[in-house]
Amino acid sequence: MTQKEAAKIDGRIVRGEATREKVLDAAERLFADVGFDGVSIRQIAQEAGVTLGMVGFHGGSKAELFDTIVxxxxxxxxxxxxxxxxxxxxxxxxxxxxxxxxxxxxxxxxxxxxxxxxxxxxxxxxxxxxxxxxxxxxxxxxxxxxxxxxxxxxxxxxxxxxxxxxxxxxxxxxxxxxxxxxxxxxxxxxxxxxxxxxxxxxxxxxxxxxxxxxxxxxxxxxxx
Amino acid sequence: MTQKEAAKIDGRIVRGEATREKVLDAAERLFADVGFDGVSIRQIAQEAGVTLGMVGFHGGSKAELFDTIVxxxxxxxxxxxxxxxxxxxxxxxxxxxxxxxxxxxxxxxxxxxxxxxxxxxxxxxxxxxxxxxxxxxxxxxxxxxxxxxxxxxxxxxxxxxxxxxxxxxxxxxxxxxxxxxxxxxxxxxxxxxxxxxxxxxxxxxxxxxxxxxxxxxxxxxxxx
DNA sequence: GTCTATATGTAGATAGAC
DNA sequence: GTCTATCTACATATAGAC
The missing domain is CATH 1.10.357.10 (Tetracycline Repressor, domain 2)
Structure with a gap:
């Protein structure tokens, strides 16, 4: 089963991908502005328009999130x-x-x-x-x-x-x-x-x- | 009365100057390593070998301390x-x-x-x-x-x-x-x-x- | 996948005793 | 000038309901 078929069947997967991208993009912008230590995960969540828990779920720890972005x-x-x-x-x-x-x-x-x-x-x-x-x-x-x-x-x-x-x-x-x-x-x-x-x-x-x-x-x- | 005469009369002033320098130097080293947000005032105090209160007393706020160093x-x-x-x-x-x-x-x-x-x-x-x-x-x-x-x-x-x-x-x-x-x-x-x-x-x-x-x-x- | 709630720690700054 | 103690806020991370 391809990813696309899975997306068709279960709407949550596509929504999840969209959320993941929102998190990564928001984090990228904020890290760019004030560096790794200048940003809190809460700020990332707010910038991305998602809840705090979502950042951890899709991005892992703060360091993992940063690595992923790079x-x-x-x-x-x-x-x-x-x-x-x-x-x-x-x-x-x-x-x-x-x-x-x-x-x-x-x-x-x-x-x-x-x-x-x-x-x-x-x-x-x-x-x-x-x-x-x-x-x-x-x-x-x-x-x-x-x-x-x-x-x-x-x-x-x-x-x-x-x-x-x-x-x-x-x-x-x-x-x-x-x-x-x-x-x-x-x-x-x-x-x-x-x-x-x-x-x-x-x-x-x-x-x-x-x-x-x-x-x-x-x-x-x-x-x- | 010159500063030197004052220092002679009151030992606390010279000691204070020495403490101030220790604080500034320690902060300079730590800020250099991990940037402004990567350092806590507590770390600066420990690196300088002084207490937390001393950093505030001699360096002011964290931002003021940074400005002074530059x-x-x-x-x-x-x-x-x-x-x-x-x-x-x-x-x-x-x-x-x-x-x-x-x-x-x-x-x-x-x-x-x-x-x-x-x-x-x-x-x-x-x-x-x-x-x-x-x-x-x-x-x-x-x-x-x-x-x-x-x-x-x-x-x-x-x-x-x-x-x-x-x-x-x-x-x-x-x-x-x-x-x-x-x-x-x-x-x-x-x-x-x-x-x-x-x-x-x-x-x-x-x-x-x-x-x-x-x-x-x-x-x-x-x-x- | 998503949200809320919370556990646990640390942040900056300062008040008050000495 | 120096130290201790503490106030208040915010940090990261995750458990558990939905």
């Missing part, structure tokens, strides 16, 4: 990036530039943030909290590291003589600036009108120039 | 940066490079972090939390913005035709990467031995290359 976004983003990177190397005669590679890393993230989906916007703010959090950073790091390593190797393929230690450090710096600028831009634009969504798209080019130029400079490479 | 570092750092920037422009025939300017912004911060003072190390981790925090960021922003503006104007003086909007964005990106990389490096090295303190000094050059190269690239400038 994990459901990671795979989507990693998939986008892998596809973008593969596409760059798909046409053998054309060698992608460092800027191309960084653009393919940055663009999916900015794309999610500027898609208009308030949940993805919340997620970018949530992630920005995590990079300075000793408790959660190791976990998200494990999720994002595999793809980041693929990007480092792609850069090494183009610049075989590159200093790998410097490259790794510079890449972390680039990611930090991306997370921070997107989160703060989203934070500002989510308070105002449509016009500001353009700002993020324009900022994307500045960000990509900054990241690729910064890495090139840090690794003593002549971008070409 | 403010006592800002002036020191801003002073260092202003001195460094003025020195760059002190010898009129020599025009400082963009890299020189960014180095004079980054170096004081890295210097405090790598000085070995655990309180300055804690502060760098604390600041890293704030940039993604809606409640505190506006306040520290007000503290740091004046000096940042002086740096932007210094860069404009060297590159009069520069795109100021791009420059401002790129500068924020550079600062973000600095805050993040210093905090995470300090976090790692504070758990291990002296040898790792070298790492931050070496990383400083990579960071300065990254920031200046990134800004140059984002502003379509040819660094020279």
């Amino acid at each position: 994990e459901r976004r990671v795979s989507v983003l990693s998939e986008e990036r892998r596809k973008a990177l593969a596409q760059l190397f798909a046409a053998p005669p054309d060698v992608p530039t460092l800027r191309d590679i960084m653009a393919s890393y940055v663009h999916p993230y900015v794309g999610m943030a500027s898609s208009g989906d308030p949940q993805w916007q919340a997620y970018t703010r949530l992630i920005a909290h995590l990079v300075s959090d000793e408790r959660w950073y190791p976990r998200v790091k494990d999720h994002y590291d595999p793809v980041a390593r693929e990007y480092l190797e792609a850069i090494v393929r183009i610049y075989p003589g590159i200093d790998r230690t410097r490259l790794a450090s510079a890449f972390v710096m680039a990611v930090s600036s991306m997370l921070s600028i997107v989160a703060s831009t989203v934070r500002i634009s989510s308070l105002s009108d449509q016009r500001d969504r353009m700002a993020l798209s324009e900022l994307e080019n500045v960000l990509i120039d900054f990241c690729s130029g910064g890495i090139a400079s840090a690794c003593h490479i002549v971008p070409q | 403010e006592r570092r800002v002036s020191v750092l801003s002073e260092e940066r202003r001195k460094a920037l003025a020195q760059l422009f002190a010898a009129p025939p020599d025009v400082p490079t963009l890299r020189d300017i960014m180095a004079s912004y980054v170096h004081p911060y890295v210097g405090m972090a790598s000085s070995g003072d655990p309180q300055w190390q804690a502060y760098t981790r604390l600041i890293a939390h704030l940039v993604s925090d809606e409640r505190w960021y506006p306040r520290v922003k007000d503290h740091y913005d004046p000096v940042a503006r002086e740096y932007l104007e210094a860069i404009v003086r060297i590159y009069p035709g520069i795109d100021r909007t791009r420059l401002a964005s790129a500068f924020v990106m550079a600062v973000s990467s600095m805050l993040s990389i210093v905090a995470s490096t300090v976090r790692i090295s504070s758990l291990s031995d002296q040898r790792d303190r070298m790492a931050l000094s070496e990383l400083e050059n990579v960071l300065i290359d990254f920031c200046s190269g990134g800004i140059a690239s984002a502003c379509h400038i040819v660094p020279q």
